Amino acid sequence: MSAAAQAHDEEAMIVEMVRELVSEKVAPRAAAIDESEEFPDDIRRLFAQNDLLGIPIPTEYGGLGGSFVTYVKVVEEIAKACASSSLIVAVQELGMLPIMIGGNDEQKRRFLPKIASGEHLAAYALTEASSGSDALGSMRTRARRDGDSYVLDGQKIWITNGSVADIVCVFAVTDPEAGSRGVSAFVVEKGTPGFSVGKKERKMGIKGSPTVELIFNECRVPAANRLGEEGEGFKIAMKVLDKSRPGIAAQALGIAAGALEYATQYARDRVAFGKPIGQHQGIGFMLADMKTEVEAARLMLYESARKCDEGAPDVSLWASMAKLKCGDVAMAVTTDAVQVLGGFGYSAEYPVERMMRDAKITQIYEGTQQIQRLVISRNLVGKGR
Ligand code: COS
DSSP: OOHHHHHHHHHHHHHHHHHHHIIIIIGGGHHHHHHHTOOOHHHHHHHHHTTOSSTTSOGGGTSOOOOHHHHHHHHHHHHHHOHHHHHHHHHHHHHHHHHHHHOOHHHHHHHHHHHHHTSSOEEEEOOBTTBSSSTTTTOOOEEEEETTEEEEEEEEEEEETTTTOSEEEEEEESOTTSGGGSEEEEEEETTOTTEEEEEEOOOSSOTTSOEEEEEEEEEEEEGGGEESSTTOHHHHHHHHHHHHHHHHHHHHHHHHHHHHHHHHHHHHHOEETTEEGGGSHHHHHHHHHHHHHHHHHHHHHHHHHHHHHHTOTTHHHHHHHHHHHHHHHHHHHHHHHHHHHGGGGGSTTSTHHHHHHHHHHTTTSSSOHHHHHHHHHHHHHOOOO
């Protein structure tokens, strides 16, 4: 058997295992996770036991050494049932990518094995109160070199899984005069004096995934925790997003696919005017459009993940196109799924209203849809002045 065929078989086995795990253990928990608004540590342990928290981490650092295609398929399968749970896998990847991309061998050996095993959770801290889309120009968190360490001061907001993470990759300004070369990246470990968790956001969706403020107050971090050279942080942050946006696209696609599946079954079962509602053209054509959009988005997603695996030069363009397409499809398809179910769709007794609430964030985080268009158009015609 060729190496490619073997990799394909392994991928199919992992996806099938995840499908069963989701159907037996995750789907039955999804409504309660949303309702309780609590981080599902049981699901984290389940994913850790099944080696799902280090899929793209190389085996030499304790990971599965799997492809990005496998990783996005796993996120998709989980998100079909529970968007909050899918974020455990997606944010683990987002949080470890700065180390994979910017870390040296010693740092990889120090941090990655515990992330891969799920003993440690990772998070990524870029966003600030005044710095969302304008991640570079408006960053205020500072890191001042002091002997063998850096002292961090500032606040990050909207940090997914920030309160449950054991290590956080933080971006801070080391030279305010140096523009894009004035930002550096640091690994900050839980328990470091001066590092604390602030307010938890109350959100429309993804309620089982804690989104918090992180506060750095004279927080001393060893210089050995700086990723890459001083001033390389912004490039690391952007390269991370190139690989993490397909993960959010996968979450979006999974939510859409889950809503489509539920609405289709409902349209087969629910009878009105003497026949299943799906056989009335008004509903049947809606389902046809939903299915077509989901499959089109899936092709874009897998292509973007394939580009990550290949290290293709246009990975940034494809990551943004996949995130844009999948996020918009998730919002449109879940909204239509609510419509197909009518009054039941609006009820919290049925999953599609949760899916619609969960879908909205995929058009906002990891770069808004407007930022994705900016990245795509700059790839086409350049940035200009
Ligand atoms: N890979 C490597 N380097 C990149 C890059 C990428 N994908 N994208 C940008 N860079 C580099 C540029 O080449 C430039 O380097 P030089 O100064 O050496 O030429 C530098 O980074 C600054 O880039 P740019 O001039 O494009 O920065 P801008 O401030 O104009 O904006 C955007 C960049 C808007 C694309 C960026 O700020 C962004 O993605 N914002 C959204 C952030 C986001 O997604 N937040 C979500 C929360 S994080 S979960």
